[in-house]
Amino acid sequence: MPRVKLANWYGDHMPGDELDVDEVMVKALRRDGLIAEVVEAPAEQPEANPPKEVPTTPEPSGETGRKRR
Numbered sequence: 001m002p003r004v005k006l007a008n009w010y011g012d013h014m015p016g017d018e019l020d021v022d023e024v025m026v027k028a029l030r031r032d033g034l035i036a037e038v039v040e041a042p043a044e045q046p047e048a049n050p051p052k053e054v055p056t057t058p059e060p061s062g063e064t065g066r067k068r069r
Contacts, residue, residue, distance in 0.1 A: 002026050007036035 001020045008015055010029070018039055021029065029035045 002038055003040040004029065004038050005036045006034055008034050010034050 001022055003018055003020050004026060006013055006015050006017050006019065006029075010019075013019060015036070026035070026038070
């Protein structure tokens with residue numbers, strides 16, 4: 001679990017307090033601007049399945065199904 005130092009009040013914790021929080025809470029606190037710094041972060045784990053690129057299909061050439069006048 002990451003350990004973060006607060007920049008602002010969070011509940012009954014004053015600025016400068018250090019909290020143990022989970023990854024979801026880190027994202028929420030960072031989004032709200034409440035984290036001054038991450039004091040201790042867990043080691044990064046490589047992703048088991050990296051995202052694969054989706055091949056793009058070219059637009060079909062020729063008729064679009066609409067008649068031109």
